[in-house]
Amino acid sequence: MRKGLMMLVGLLLLSCSKPEEGCLDIRATNFDATADESCCCTYPVLRLLLSHAAGSVFHSPDSVYVNDAGQSYRIxxxxxxxxxxxxxxxxxxxxxxxxSLTVTLEDGSILTVDDDILHVSRNQSSYSVGTLLTEGVIDSISFRIGLIPDLVSVDPEAFPADHPLHSPPDVLVDPTGGFGSVAVKLIAPAENGDTLTWSAALSTRVTLDVGQTVLTGYDVEIPMTVDYLQWIREEDVAQPSVINVTDWMARIALSFRYGNL
Structure with missing residues (x-):
């Protein structure tokens, strides 16, 4: 009799217990198979890990570099x-x-694009691109240096206050209007030289082989190295105004490779 009462009390307590909340989506990073009710899932993020290089070593603004013409400079x-x-x-x-990102244009029309825009600078190495749900072998990565054409002329005030395009650095604002793509600040010659800023508004596409496996429910981290010496190697640092921007952007695209330094 006593044993039966204890079992009954146990069943009553079990039936009155609060259901355990947790994420029941196997694609989430916090998947919990023991949960009773699905709640509060956190999904994987695509992250780019950039090594800022000068040749085979990390770039330093204090280092003196020499291009193919024998001109010294600092980046x-x-x-x-x-x-x-x-x-x-x-x-x-x-x-x-x-x-995704939705902005209202000056004519009142609505523009919706992928919200994967990053402002890359020498001072940061890890960049979160956004939520990514995938699994399997990543054969390659493709990205643009610069912006898609639809975004180039959008007013910065149209973007959220915490967005990279809301308050871009002055060097990435095209003097003729709109956003620029890339800018590099040099001192040339390296000792007591002038401060020069090279910039371009053209965009260029980069595609790299990867060969990396990603599992369901895990963040995706893609390591890449960019060699800034390739940006300057063939240019005349004494005459930046004569740079062929199309050729320069092509060399910038070739400065990226998959993997850490």
Whole structure:
């Protein structure tokens, strides 16, 4: 009799217990198979890990570099927009982050684009692109240095206050109107030289082989190295006004490679 009463009390207590909340979506980073009710899922993020290099070593603004013409210079700063990011996943095709951005244009029309825009500078190495739901082997990554054409002329005030395009650095604002793509600040010659800023409003596309496996429910971190010496190697630092911007952007695209320094 007593044993039966104890079992009954136990069943009553079990039936009155509060259901355990947790994430029941296997794609989430906090998936919990023991939960009773689904709640509060956190999904994987695509993150780019950039090594800022000068040849085979990390770039330093204090270091003196020499280009192919024997001209000395120092790279004091680098700024550029990186956007339009896509991963080629084996058996799936091209995948992108799920985050989107909606802005109201001056004529009142609405523009919706992928919210994967990054302002890259020498002072930061880890960049969160956005939420990404995928699995399998990543064959390659493709991205744009600069912005898609639809965004180039949008008023910065149209973007949220915490967005990279709301308050861009002056070097990434095109003097003729709109956003620039890339800018690099130099001192040339290295000793007691002038401070020069090279910039371009053109965008260029970069595609790199990856060969990296991602599992369901895990963040995706893509390591890359960018060699800033390649940006300057063939240019005449004494005459930046004669730079062929198209050729320069092509060399910038070739300065990226997959993997850490």
């Amino acid at each position: 004091m700063g680098v700024d550029y927009f990186l956007s339009d990011v896509a991963l080629l996943v084996e058996g799936t095709g091209w995948v992108r982050v799920s985050d």
